[in-house]
Amino acid sequence: MAKVIKIALAGEGGQGVQSVAEILTEAANEEGKEALYIPNFGVEQRGGVSIAFVQISDKEKVGSPKFEKADIVIALSDRAIRRCAQYVDGNTVFVYDTFIEGVEDDLPKGAKKVIGIPAIETAKNELHPRVFNIIIMGAVVRATHVVSEERAKQALEDKLGYKFEQDPKLRELNYRALERGMQLVEGQL
Amino acid sequence: MANKPIQGEKRMFMTGNEVCAYAALAAGADIMYGYPITPQNEIMHYWTRLAPKYNRSFLQTEDEISAGFTTCGGVLSGKRAFTATAGPGNTLMQEPMSMAEMMRIPAVFIIQQRGGPSTATVIYSQQEVTMTCYGANGEGLRIVYSTANHQELYDYTIKAFNTAWKYRFPTFVLGDGYQAKMRESLTIYDPELQGIQMVDTYPLVGLPGKAGADRDPAHLRNTYNTEEELYEVVKDLVTTYEKFAPEIVEHTTKECDDAEVVILCHGIVSRAAVEAIGELRAAGIKAGMFRPITLRPFPTAPLRNVVQKAKKLLIVESAEGQFARLALPSLYGLTTPMETIFKPGQGITSDEIVKKIKDMA
Numbered sequence: 001m002a003k004v005i006k007i008a009l010a011g012e013g014g015q016g017v018q019s020v021a022e023i024l025t026e027a028a029n030e031e032g033k034e035a036l037y038i039p040n041f042g043v044e045q046r047g048g049v050s051i052a053f054v055q056i057s058d059k060e061k062v063g064s065p066k067f068e069k070a071d072i073v074i075a076l077s078d079r080a081i082r083r084c085a086q087y088v089d090g091n092t093v094f095v096y097d098t099f100i101e102g103v104e105d106d107l108p109k110g111a112k113k114v115i116g117i118p119a120i121e122t123a124k125n126e127l128h129p130r131v132f133n134i135i136i137m138g139a140v141v142r143a144t145h146v147v148s149e150e151r152a153k154q155a156l157e158d159k160l161g162y163k164f165e166q167d168p169k170l171r172e173l174n175y176r177a178l179e180r181g182m183q184l185v186e187g188q189l
Numbered sequence: 190m191a192n193k194p195i196q197g198e199k200r201m202f203m204t205g206n207e208v209c210a211y212a213a214l215a216a217g218a219d220i221m222y223g224y225p226i227t228p229q230n231e232i233m234h235y236w237t238r239l240a241p242k243y244n245r246s247f248l249q250t251e252d253e254i255s256a257g258f259t260t261c262g263g264v265l266s267g268k269r270a271f272t273a274t275a276g277p278g279n280t281l282m283q284e285p286m287s288m289a290e291m292m293r294i295p296a297v298f299i300i301q302q303r304g305g306p307s308t309a310t311v312i313y314s315q316q317e318v319t320m321t322c323y324g325a326n327g328e329g330l331r332i333v334y335s336t337a338n339h340q341e342l343y344d345y346t347i348k349a350f351n352t353a354w355k356y357r358f359p360t361f362v363l364g365d366g367y368q369a370k371m372r373e374s375l376t377i378y379d380p381e382l383q384g385i386q387m388v389d390t391y392p393l394v395g396l397p398g399k400a401g402a403d404r405d406p407a408h409l410r411n412t413y414n415t416e417e418e419l420y421e422v423v424k425d426l427v428t429t430y431e432k433f434a435p436e437i438v439e440h441t442t443k444e445c446d447d448a449e450v451v452i453l454c455h456g457i458v459s460r461a462a463v464e465a466i467g468e469l470r471a472a473g474i475k476a477g478m479f480r481p482i483t484l485r486p487f488p489t490a491p492l493r494n495v496v497q498k499a500k501k502l503l504i505v506e507s508a509e510g511q512f513a514r515l516a517l518p519s520l521y522g523l524t525t526p527m528e529t530i531f532k533p534g535q536g537i538t539s540d541e542i543v544k545k546i547k548d549m550a
Contacts, residue, residue, distance in 0.1 A: 025372060034374060035202070036371055038367060038370055061338070061373075062373065064458075064536065064537065064538050065367045065371045065457070066367075066536040067540075068540050069540075
């Protein structure tokens with residue numbers, strides 16, 4: 001059977017994990033792959049951990065929309081780290097942000113690999129807080145290879161092109177965020 | 190202005206709610222009546238965005254009882270009309286739905302199941318099976334398509350309008366919160382290019398000429414005075430429904446020919462079952478799947494045939510046996526051992542099915 005890459009992206013509402021999932025799956029679809037993305041949503045309008053469940057396969061249609069264990073989990077807050085432990089097994093790469101404090105004991109023990117990346121600080125100090133989620137998208141792209149870097153950039157262009165037209169610096173900022181995200185996981189995998 | 194909304198065919202990547210709105214447009218639906226409830230809201234949102242471009246209409250009503258009745262009213266006036274709802278909205282809409290059964294009003298209802306009972310969750314379930322098939326006071330003279338993916342949501346939403354208007358029974362597309370909210374690929378198309386001719390619609394009331402003199406009266410009633418009169422009418426409805434049933438009923442199977450364990454499921458759960466069969470077959474376990482596409486009418490004979498040959502049956506659903514209760518009368522008298530995975534309001538993965546079947550062996 002063809003391999004399906006299963007990704008769980010989790011953060012606080014407003015961190016932009018849902019838009020990362022949307023851009024990423026659009027990109028995979030454009031590349032001719034089969035993608036399925038389902039947001040986790042509760043009764044509340046805001047607050048709570050926001051999780052995006054993403055599955056991408058080379059050819060075959062994806063099966064059930066939810067899964068038990070992910071190939072990669074990205075957790076971007078303390079609550080998200082605790083909430084996502086359930087999606088981790090010995091084949092899971094677990095990525096979290098090193099800016100989150102007091103979670104040392106909550107990091108999953110049985111993961112294939114646990115990787116801390118300074119995405120929040122990189123966004124704040126080097127780039128701009130608003131491209132934080134694009135850094136995360138870069139990290140996912142490099143960690144999973146579900147889409148090429150070129151396709152990821154094209155997807156950003158498709159999604160944000162109208163904004164880039166008004167301010168070309170934004171394009172550069174987003175592209176750099178994507179590249180920085182890729183670098184952050186590079187060598188740690 | 191009123192050009193064709195969908196030209197040729199096109200691969201899309203979108204949510205199931207969006208799919209339903211596009212399908213209704215492609216099917217030539219004239220009007221949607223609706224009241225918001227999660228997880229089907231975006232059907233309304235997309236419809237209201239798209240409809241004005243193609244001279245189609247929308248009416249938001251004060252609640253789901255009203256949305257159901259106005260849909261029936263739209264149909265009576267000859268419009269290809271539909272509505273969409275979920276959960277407690279489906280509960281409220283049962284009264285107009287049963288009127289549609291009694292008066293044979295070809296209204297189309299899209300249901301995106303959420304958790305129950307009551308408000309419960311806005312997420313997902315298969316807990317609206319009993320209600321969608323047999324809700325309200327009546328005999329369940331409805332046609333219910335249970336879809337499993339976005340392609341089917343598109344195909345069967347279009348088909349629902351034709352089934353409704355051809356056979357004149359209320360017709361349902363039964364999805365769920367996952368199908369509503371997830372994004373996946375599908376091909377949307379102009380039905381005509383696929384050889385699908387939309388069945389003509391026509392007014393059921395307000396016909397020209399004088400009733401009784403120039404033409405027979407339309408005689409649409411939902412009230413009767415005597416037991417005998419009602420008995421005759423309902424018997425007649427049941428006979429008509431059963432006469433059409435063989436033309437309407439649909440099911441699909443996966444590797445049932447030599448299957449020792451048959452998974453019986455419907456809707457989105459069948460995706461987990463198909464995955465599970467792949468894994469089980471690779472492990473040397475002969476598993477197969479039977480999936481009714483129409484829950485009403487139910488594919489009794491083909492199911493019985495498959496289960497009769499199997500050594501074991503596993504019924505899997507995201508409800509506490511609603512689908513099992515629908516299926517079991519078809520298996521009356523068989524002795525095939527049966528086990529179940531009932532998970533009310535929760536999604537089911539292939540891993541759980543694989544594990545269960547390995548435990549059953």
